Amino acid sequence: MAIHAESLTKRFGNFTAVDNISFSVEKGEIFGFLGANGAGKTTAMRMLCGLSRPTSGKAVVAGIDIVKDPERIKKRIGYMSQRFSLYDDLTVSENMTLFAGIYGMREKDIAAKRTAVLTRLGLYDERDMLVGSLPLGWKQKLAFSVSIFHEPAVVFLDEPTGGVDPVTRRQFWRQIYEASERGITVFVTTHYMDEAEYCHRVSIMVDGHIAAMDTPSELKASLGAGTMDDVFYMLARNAERIG
């Protein structure tokens, strides 16, 4: 089990951002974490990354208790968000070395792995280019490679494909599949409902609860919906916390 959360709750004053959620994610699974704006996705994700302490409940990520040992979790996970991922004023290989170093990889391991990853991405010739000068799609792919460079047990992706063109978006998902096939668990949020279909399982959060959790096809079948877009709309349209 890569992630196991039990009655996870986070309150801010008398506002319950995350209300008693429980779920498990298998090793190598691609888990889509969906929800309306303000439903509590970000708060839940922060707790699982060891950045925020739950008010009650417990969770184990990559075998580590998030309450007892939040610092050790950070070494076992990768993280990528649309907003921040790489330093624009460092080169491709400098970024890789930096993040690998942050996650405690040894220098000689870094050098060998860096060459391998760059070659696989087809970015070897661009290794000395500043990240800021790369097209957005390449940046995104590079950012993902960097986030799993240290072979984490779980990688958290927070809206990784926002604003990316459809071709690059699919190339990005191909990377996600490859990572998953190598045994890396992928925990991903997205606003693209077609991407929800690419996940092994999805959960949909509404008002701090998990309103539904299953495989995309089961969710569609049980609600009689044609697409994940319809599923989402049916579940989230009556949310109290208006998005």
Add this chain to the structure above:
Amino acid sequence: MAEVSVRNVRLSYGKIQALKDVSLEVEEGSLFGIIGPDGAGKTSLFRIMTTLIVPDSGSAQVCGYDTVKDMMEIRRLVGYMPGHFSLYQDLTVEENLSLFASVFNTTVQENYSLVEDIYRQIEPFRKRRAGKLSGGMKQKLALCCAMIHRPRVLFLDEPTTGVDPVSRKEFWQMLSRLRAQGMTIIVSTPYMDEASLCDTVSLMKDGRFFKTDSPGAITEKFGKHLFEIKAGVSTVKALDGLAAIDGVQACYPFGDRLHIVSSSLSLAELSERAASAGYDISTLAECTPTVEDCFMDFDNNDYE
């Protein structure tokens, strides 16, 4: 005469060419969509149309006025909602709306009927600071502020980016109602599925329009065969395998299916080849392309 027209506009930032010869015509009362990923040049184009930037060459007219010469006339007639959230976060919902009304020399009361529909949804939170609203509500407030002066043309730069699907759907319903009232709306979005909600769309990439037409006409002119097949979850192998079939140009995931593009193969031919390659073809069928399929197809081909 078109309400908005852009002719052969070019714009560079240093060495980077943001817009390479862009032209468009928007009819009065229509909903015009500019669809493209980040970095396509959407925002630069909006800034030229809203008089904020002077193009290097080419010209743009809004409501019959030139964006360079008649800047102030245009500023009176249009509403603009920039890409990033641009309300005063430390002012309340109410304060923001009445401020923007004053900026445009009008009052909330005067044009309340126009925004009523949308404002009613955020009214329960009128005493809340704009910064404390969540994504969808911010968008609604920003839209109210952008049209409180009853503009002739409404420019919305990526109003639905980062907004959840429910709020997006509601936002587009609001736009249809506004169009029904006769307002001309130009909207940009990176979400391909929103294209079908526009009267006319321009597909944009790398500073160029490569297709401008009604969504229906765009998909009709796809000009290739498109097939879909349900695939198991582990799709990487299936993708590579199907793409390798002779006569297949592309194979990519599309929702819970895979789409297969071929200009030469018929369904029967593809079925035969896929079956002999060991695939379960019970779900293989020909399907209608979407704007997203067209976008990806154009993406790999030459510009118009």
Add this chain to the structure above:
Amino acid sequence: MRQLKAFVKKEFLHVFRDTRTMLILFGMPVAQIILFGFAISTEVRNIDLAVVVPQSSEVTRRLTEKFDASEYFTVRKILRSTDGIERYFRDGSISMAVAFTPGFADEMLSPEGAGIQLITDGSNTNTARTAAGYATAVIKDALSEGTAAEAAGIQTDVRMLFNPQMRSSYNFVPGVMGLIIILICAMMTSIAIVREKETGTMEVLLVSPMRPQIIILSKMMPYMALSIVNYLTILLLSVTLLDIPLSGNFWSLTLLSLIYIVVSLALGLMISTRTRTQLAAMLGSGMVLMIPVVFLSGLLFPVESMPGFFRVLSGAVPARWYIEGVKKLMIEGLPAGMVAKEFAILSGMAVFLLAVSIKNFKLRLQ
């Protein structure tokens, strides 16, 4: 008019809703004045003094008594000569020495006059400066009580080591005023404008029929009002807390301050037209305004003792003229006519800077 009213109201709301801004706005002037107040009232009292009397006389005795009786000095040592006096400075037993010449009483009556040397601890310049000022006052005071012959014979030629200026601390008040006004007007105005660029609201304002003059005016008005409040606070505090009498005309001083406020606002506007982020605006105001104000305005280093180049440069610093004007009006109590030059220069700067910054205010994003 409706636009302006709504916009000014909005600016005030921004200020009042940001606790940090409020704290800087109203906390800073009070804190600075109180700090200076403490520096004067406690630190420069009970200065440990050594009196060096090579040859005792009635006059030297009277002067020594005067020093001891003063609340500012405590006579710790009476020495015969200045030899090895550094030792006492080093071990902290004294922080100042008054040395008479050997034939002081006789020299006093001679045509050449007599000499008194004040030795101060230059490592603590402010205290030294103040102490020397007090000592001079004590000596003058004591001698004026003596016989006419004595008073005529004494040339109070006091030389202070390390700092020839002999300025008392309350001369800092005009400096503080110059600093705070430029800080609030320029920094706050530029940040307020650039913040709108950063959040994207400026884009919306530009694509509206609002005239740029109105945007500029409504950005200036709140900070102008706040600066006036601050100006009055500083004035009130320095009169009540620091016992600095307002010797000159209040209205002339206020008019001068208003002109200086406009200059500062225009500077802020100019910075805002050249920067894109709040951080850059802050650094810009820091580099472009704070450094010249602190180093070239006469706040720390007297303009008269600057090397030629810097003296010329200081002429371009508005704060220099303001501080000089305030000193004349507030401390020296001179009539407004004597400050005509300062008035003229600051008004010229105000008109010039305002014109340039309004002209440079961009109507587009490029």
